Amino acid sequence: MAGPLGSRGLVAAWNSGQISSIMPRPEPHSDSSPDPRTVHLLLWDGVELLDFAGPAQVLQVAGAGRAFALSTLSPDGGPVISQGFLRVVPHGSLDDPSWAAPDLLVIPGGETGVAAADARVMGWLPGAVAGAGHVLSVCTGALLLARAGVLAGRQVTTWAGAVQELQELEPRATVRPDLRWVTDGRITTAAGVTSGIDAALHLVETWLGEGEAERVTAYMEHHRVRRPDEGPE
Numbered sequence: 001m002a003g004p005l006g007s008r009g010l011v012a013a014w015n016s017g018q019i020s021s022i023m024p025r026p027e028p029h030s031d032s033s034p035d036p037r038t039v040h041l042l043l044w045d046g047v048e049l050l051d052f053a054g055p056a057q058v059l060q061v062a063g064a065g066r067a068f069a070l071s072t073l074s075p076d077g078g079p080v081i082s083q084g085f086l087r088v089v090p091h092g093s094l095d096d097p098s099w100a101a102p103d104l105l106v107i108p109g110g111e112t113g114v115a116a117a118d119a120r121v122m123g124w125l126p127g128a129v130a131g132a133g134h135v136l137s138v139c140t141g142a143l144l145l146a147r148a149g150v151l152a153g154r155q156v157t158t159w160a161g162a163v164q165e166l167q168e169l170e171p172r173a174t175v176r177p178d179l180r181w182v183t184d185g186r187i188t189t190a191a192g193v194t195s196g197i198d199a200a201l202h203l204v205e206t207w208l209g210e211g212e213a214e215r216v217t218a219y220m221e222h223h224r225v226r227r228p229d230e231g232p233e
Contacts, residue, residue, distance in 0.1 A: 036069040037103035037207070040132075042141075043074045043090055044121065046111025049083040050193050051138040055106055055200035061216050062204045073099055075120040082110070094124040104203070105132035108196070109139030109159060116147055126150060135187045136203065138196035142189045146170035154184040159192035179228040198225045 039059055041052045052072075059068040074080050077093030092099050105128055115121045125148040129135050137145050142158040145151050146169035155174045158166045163177045176182055181190040181199035190199035201224055205213035217224045 036063075036067055037133075039068050039070045039104045039106060040099060040102040040128075041070065041072045041106040042094075042108065042115075042121070042125075043072050043080045043082070043088055044110075044115045044118065045080045046114045047080060047082050047108050048110030048139060048193065049086060051108030051110060051141065051196055052082075052106060054194060054197040055136060055138060057220065058197055058200035058204060058216055059104075061219055062208060062212060067204075067208060067212075068104070071099065071102075075118055094120055094128075100128075101131040101133075103133040105129065105135045107135065107137040107141035107144055109137075109141040109143070109162075109193075112140045112143045115144055122147065129187075133186070134203070136190065136196070136199060137187070138190045138199070139192050142166055143169060145187070145189070146173065150187065151189075154187060155179075155182045156184065156187075156189040157182045157191050158189060161192075180225055181228045195225075197222060202228075 039056075041056060043052065056070055060070055062068060071092065072088065072090040073092050073094055074090040075094055077090060077096070079087050079089045082088055107125075121144070125144060129145065129148060129150045135145070135150075137158075139159040140162045142151070142156055143162060143166055146166055151170045152172040155176055156166065156170075157176045157179050160177060163175055167173070167175045177191075179191070180195045181188060181202060183202070188199055188203065190196045197220075201213045201217060201222075204216055
């Protein structure tokens with residue numbers, strides 16, 4: 001089905017119920033349902049593609065596409081290049097006050113040295129974290145959170161190749177390289193790249209229930225890691 005339909009057709013089929021025989025669809029939201037949770041994803045030149053696209057796919061699919069409202073932000077609102085080939089046009093810039101206080105702020109990894117050297121990013125990040133309902137970092141995105149001074153006293157994780165750097169940047173944090181993701185208060189940190197998918201599924205389960213997380217997992221045909229102390233198959 002995926003081949004003939006393509007990605008747009010598959011999503012349309014999912015939302016219309018055409019593939020309900022393959023897996024159960026979530027019940028549509030009623031008029032009394034709460035507004036979708038707002039999600040802001042930070043992008044910059046050199047951001048890791050799957051670090052933001054993986055969690056974004058999970059959240060966009062959840063609740064038949066109505067549980068979360070996703071927006072992407074770059075330092076100046078202009079296009080960024082991810083992975084050296086993909087041009088992404090974000091929804092807005094960091095200095096636009098209309099993008100303040102999302103329910104979930106996603107900080108991906110990648111070439112974090114570029115983001116760390118950008119005064120616009122680092123000047124914005126501490127306040128953005130403080131104003132967000134929850135924060136998810138993926139891979140080396142935790143390094144940006146450490147530089148912003150928001151990981152002190154927390155259990156955290158990151159990509160295996162950045163564990164030592166994270167501990168040096170924030171010695172007051174407890175770095176857990178043995179965990180695929182860690183939720184400590186309002187901040188969830190995920191390990192390398194694909195772990196962001198599992199961490200996002202964990203958040204979906206926390207907010208929308210296990211059944212919805214399982215439906216998203218089935219739609220994505222993902223071999224989900226359900227416990228943070230387990231590794232991928």
